[in-house]
Amino acid sequence: MSPRMGATLMVQGTTSDAGKSTLVTALCRWLRRQGVAVAPFKPQNMALNSAVTADGGEIGRAQAVQAQACHLPPHTDMNPVLLKPNSDIGAQVIIHGRAVTSMNAAAYHDYKRVAMQAVLESHGRLAARYPVVMVEGAGSPAEINLRANDIANMGFAEAVDCPVILIADIDRGGVFAHLVGTLELLSESERARVKGFVINRFRGDIALLQNGLDWLEERTGVPVLGVLPYLMDFHLEAEDAIDTRQAAKTGERLRVAVPVLLRISNHTDFDPLRLHPQVELMFVGPGQPMPPADLIILPGSKSVRADLAFLREQGWAAALQRHLRYGGKLVGICGGLQMLGRTLADPHGLEGTAGESHGLGLLDFHTVLEAQKQLRNVSGRLALEDAQVSGYEIHAGVTEGPALALPAVRLSDGRVDGAVSADGQVLGTYLHGLFESPAACSALLRWAGLREVRSIDYHALRERDIERLADQVEAYLDTARLKSLCGL
Template identity: 50%
Template sequence: MARAIMIQGAGSNVGKSMLVAGLARACVRRGLNVAPFKPQNMSNNAAVTEDGGEIGRAQALQARAAGRAPHTDMNPVLLKPESETGAQIVVQGHVIGSWQARAYPDRKADLMRAVLESFIRLAATADLVLVEGAGSPAEINLRKGDIANMGFAEAAGVPVVLVGDIDRGGVIAQIVGTQAVLPPEDASHIKAFAINKFRGDPLLFDDGLTAIEKRTGWPSLGVIPWFQEAWRLPAEDALDIVQRPGGAFKVVVPRLGRIANFDDLDPLSAEPGITVQMIEPGRPLPGDAGLVLIPGSKSTIADLAEFRANGWDIDLAAHIRRGGPVLGICGGYQMLGRTISDPGGVEGPACTVTGLGHLDIETVMQPEKRLSLTKGSHPASGTEVTGYEIHMGRTTGPDCARAWLSMDGRPEGAASADGLVQGCYVHGLLASDAFRAVFMAGLGTASQLHFDSGVDEVLDVLADHLEAHMNIDLLLSLAREPSI
């Protein structure tokens, strides 16, 4: 079985996912066969795998860094929030139901079995498994039945590296405080620590490292400076999408409350000629939008209600009257139609609601989720496209006769008679450089980016960054064969 080591955070968003991706690329370059693993993830940004399931998109990026195809064993438990207190539960790639938060702790024992089963299978295929925790082990109120952090480390016998985020301030308290609140048996799993997101001269933190080492007895793996190229990697969370001054062409995206699979925005935000502007609830859609893009949603009907509550339906209608183009993807595509019906209560109480009415289509929600990697073409230009589908619902109607894509030999999508409003179920289309160039040319702007190859370039730069600032030799020496 492979050796393994687990990266846990002294808090959420300390950079665990990016560190695992960079370490995976660095270790592959050292000649190791590496596999990423995250026991439990909570995200509505999922990737479809070749074995026909779904995992967190961060694990798909880590798999890419490791030179592997994404597999459902890399993220055996995926929680996809549907409301403030409930989530869809995906186990080993497939939906097993929707649970309320109060019921979740009582079912963790069954989930741990699936987690360990996937981990054992994955470890049998690799030299090194890089495990990513979730949140922080310092949340000791969640320790009972834990499968994401110390519960997994204990069950699998995997050593832990604790990472702190100095950019937030108080990093000494983050690391030392984590040791202080952990039960001794949990703290014993931690073998080293690292400091991430440092701005300035790392030597200025030497005294801080000494203080942490003296108080914890853990060795330091280094102070990792802020990685300036991080914005060029696919974002795991909608809040991570970089809103930086770009070009004159503005893509406006309403931030839906249950936004899902928004990776279509990553190549647009990386284009130097484009500014992607996420519009927060309570703010109007700006009148100078070059394109309004309505992204996917985990709960389309609920997000459609919020869309209207924010007045975005009025703003969108005005944008279209001005001749502005609109693209709806997946949930956004469904919203653009005349009606959305949920007779079986897939998303909540059975109902039929009126859509935004800009496409002459109707959607019926269905309990079976469509998960598929797909490829095809944009017939108008002859451009090849690739992507994936991940949705619950079937869409039909007159505007589907103007399908603007052909995917796996079948028409896909719909368009209004004037061509201003388009929608489809295929995510990831805009990552295809040739198609993105055609699509943007139709909007009167140009593509200046090789996005797909650029991701690998950034992963290489990230690996160089960690090799320069992190003691990877020590980290590898701490990795151990699991005790299961």
Template identity: 50%
Template sequence: MTRAIMVQGAGSNVGKSMLVAGLCRHFARQGLRVRPFKPQNMSNNAAVTADGGEIGRAQALQALACGVPPVVDMNPVLLKPETETGSQVIVQGQRLATVKARDYAALKPQLLAACLDSFHRLARDADLVIVEGAGSPAEINLRAGDIANMGFAEAADVPVILAGDIDRGGVIAQLVGTKAVLDPRDAARIKGFLVNKFRGDVTLFDEGMTQIAARTDWAALGVVPWFTEAHRLPAEDILDIRSTPRAGAFRIAVPRLTRIANFDDLDPLSADPALSVEVISPGRPLPVCDLVLIPGSKTTIADLAAFRAEGWDIDLAAHVRRGGHVLGICGGYQMLGQTISDPDGLEGPPRTVPGLGLLDVATVMRPQKHLSRVTARDLASDTPVTGYEIHLGDTTGPDTARGWLERAGTRIGAEDPSGRVRGCYLHGLFSGDAFRAAYLRRLGAQATEGDYGAGVEAVLDQLAGHLDGSLDLPLILSMSGPVIP
């Protein structure tokens, strides 16, 4: 019989995604068929699945930890913020609507049904489903109609373990306070707790664990020390991407767009010791560097306006005059063109805006989203390139005749006559070791052809071992409950 356990957090960013990835890898190594599941995620960092939809990238990493391809049922509701008050709602991999935050509650009964449908379908081919919550169940103002934490746990009858983050301070209050504010029925669903991100001698917190257990009646599952290799896993949040300034290295500057999306392109670059990757925050100019990489965006037109407001367009023009290289991926590719048209008002009022003018192409936004996994090759080096497309809009123009990638006999992407400004829609292309090395060497970098994928797998194994040495994993497995169809 399939069993399930849910990991919730006493707050946001307590490390739930990493904990679930480590648990997935540990139990998969024990011979169990494990599947990750997150009923509702909010992220603009998405992955294209094997069955042609999109889910949060954290769930794609967790699927990798389980040794299985990602599918839409692993994250049936994905919210992709477009403004401060509205998000695109993705249900079972496909766009449903764009809604304001205050209108989202009306959708929740429909969304809970989709979550339960995906959960039970996923469970059919699993021995263990490890569910990740979102935010915190302590946000009791959101309990009515909840589908992300206790609302889902109750509807699916899944036991819960609660994680606290000691690195922030106040972890005793986080965990005991959560018990204090929860409805007694929700509190009773929590079977145990753990403390994450401890720095130093974990035995110094023995008394803290005893006090939490006494005040909550939950089982103490262990203290997880700080996992120093976490930065080597694909990041879920742009704030988790480490800038890696290295003296004398090939310098890559990445402007941090307001609605930056699908920035997993940066992970293999940050991992290469021959490269210096710097994420440039608003308020700072683009520095003198070798390559400016403009990443994807959830709202290209708004982020282009913000790019200009920062003066980055002037910095970029100076960079090109100095002979620097530019690469735009997805939204960044669209920004590099002559114009971006949005006739249907997909990103606000219908309009056409000027682009940065570095590529002779134009983009027209279309309602139909392009979602596909792609296999191509780099024409200059004849190396294979794999990745995925996830975008609105079609881009055409003279510079596409110099498309520098080829898929099924057709050139894709665009390049200016100098060969120093390029763009494409293909995310994830730098995960390919041979292509990454060949592309960067053409630009003058002494890039290494390391095995990025093997590195991620090795860190997942290390993470599983890290949890095995910190938590009572047999007890956690015993706390899981049966999945009742």
């Protein structure tokens, strides 16, 4: 006899950013509170924010956060297909945590049949190990142009025969049209899979919404499982869009500027700074001048040579030189590190057209992109104050040169990482997540000019908000129906 497979419940949204990631995270932690072993799953993710897994691959950061909600280490089976766009029409395709190819959208449409096999293999392994698999869809199931060979929404739900919850964001407006319209665009068998609605981000008196909820249930025959309120002062790492929200901050503040590159990646690196009570974080978009700042951070990029050219086109390279002349500090992370060197070569065309670019020349090293991507979770000591630091590496670059004799980080595995300039103004590192380590974050802020630094525990803040989400499930959703949908 084959082992009993766990139940699968899928959350789909009427739009992007409807709250799918948030609801899956909430349900995962709520189930763990009930003593249920649950695993998160997203068949296909398209995002430039990724995380390194315990088994040495990469997945979307949203699934890594959901794994935390389940008290599990992230695993590649939790997001078997990850697409990392490197142009407007193309993306790197990552299967089971490893980059296998790059292709344009039309070619990937045909490749979905192959990708679906990877999806079903990963789901099968999770369903064999966990009583519940909580699945997140992508975008909307009503995107007619993407319905053929779909592996992200109803195509997956039909393949594994699972029920679906549909979530919509009332804060956008038109929530009833979103829900009813989505159902209308589904096939009969797909509509039958939708077992409940959840309305997200509601503000105001719920009594004023009740007649609309009654109409919705009568019109569709689908029950409303609950209405989740708009949460203020809430943070969950964004799957793709940059979160620029900041609370009002008083007292001494450090001004930190981050240029938003066209293919900016892992911008969740800056969430600890955005949430820090003493940091004024400024994302600088296209066409905007670089503002006066104490610290400028060059972020990661999925297309470093193209983004380096974009940086120059925007006049930001000249602004960096001016910033350094006036005594400002500069950090480069991953792709940002590579930009700081003398040259950057992509001989195999991994991120675009093959070729070599002149770097900013601020650190004496050269970088060559190689086909084998380096994926590691690491820890060590920062050159600044010998502060403890941990993070992760996701890069194809191999960097060599004299500047590495003054490393930014000494890693616990014996390697060294990055470089610090001889004058102490420029620091480059491959480590994503370095601001999440309280000691390293405080040391970097002091280095950049903040005199009295308040230490914050970013991981504790994230855990607090995951718990808040589980509280919302208990308070506002029909938990009896949810348990039934989870096969409990």
